[in-house]
Amino acid sequence: MRARLASAPLTELAARAQGSSLLDVGCGHGVLVALLAAGRRERRIVGIDPDPRKIDWARRSVGRCGNVELIACTIDALAAERPAAFDTVLVADVLYLLAARDWAPFLDAARALLRPGGRLVLKEAEDDGSWRMTKALWQERLMVHLLRRTHSSGAVGFVPRGMLVASLQRAGFAIEETVALARGYSTPHVLFTARAA
Numbered sequence: 001m002r003a004r005l006a007s008a009p010l011t012e013l014a015a016r017a018q019g020s021s022l023l024d025v026g027c028g029h030g031v032l033v034a035l036l037a038a039g040r041r042e043r044r045i046v047g048i049d050p051d052p053r054k055i056d057w058a059r060r061s062v063g064r065c066g067n068v069e070l071i072a073c074t075i076d077a078l079a080a081e082r083p084a085a086f087d088t089v090l091v092a093d094v095l096y097l098l099a100a101r102d103w104a105p106f107l108d109a110a111r112a113l114l115r116p117g118g119r120l121v122l123k124e125a126e127d128d129g130s131w132r133m134t135k136a137l138w139q140e141r142l143m144v145h146l147l148r149r150t151h152s153s154g155a156v157g158f159v160p161r162g163m164l165v166a167s168l169q170r171a172g173f174a175i176e177e178t179v180a181l182a183r184g185y186s187t188p189h190v191l192f193t194a195r196a197a
């Protein structure tokens, strides 16, 4: 978890959470959930991940906080169960694990989970053609295919920023902020803040 904190700007995501009902999609071990929950008892944070191993690990750490709920499920299942339930939906490094055809239903579900006017905070690595992108791609291939630490939902690959922007807009999000966060990291992070139009 320390390595994850050092290698990705998760504090930048946490700083952009709004409201008291928050959802972290693809929460993994729960590092971002911990950042959102620590010292913020007025918040309720739900973390979901399709990988039950990750949810199990997360439950044994941040899951002990009273304001945290961790569920092994897909975003579609949660959207059907809790439409318009969240003020902010956060997604950190998940889209690159989805096949291209699954992006639209994933983002549609993220929008359905937000109350009208709610906020999406999305972070991905972007394909900017740099050495960082090549390094990140091999690192993630190692994590998914060889070490099997990360559960893929059909892909491992990064796309140019324009494709991320187009996908968000197609799903009905109005992008409010785009921040390149590669500097100081060995991964070309890019962060979007968007509003459910």
Ligand SMILES: C[S@@+](CC[C@H](N)C(=O)[O-])C[C@H]1O[C@@H](n2cnc3c(N)ncnc32)[C@H](O)[C@@H]1O
Binding pocket: 004, 008, 010, 025, 026, 027, 028, 029, 030, 031, 032, 048, 049, 050, 051, 054, 074, 075, 091, 092, 093, 094, 097, 098, 150, 151, 152, 153
């Ligand atoms: C690189 S990890 C990021 C974990 C966490 N968001 C973080 O920033 O520390 C990617 C996570 O996405 C999850 N994942 C894979 N496919 C997913 C899907 N279709 N929906 C939601 N999460 C998914 C994986 O199980 C894994 O926990």
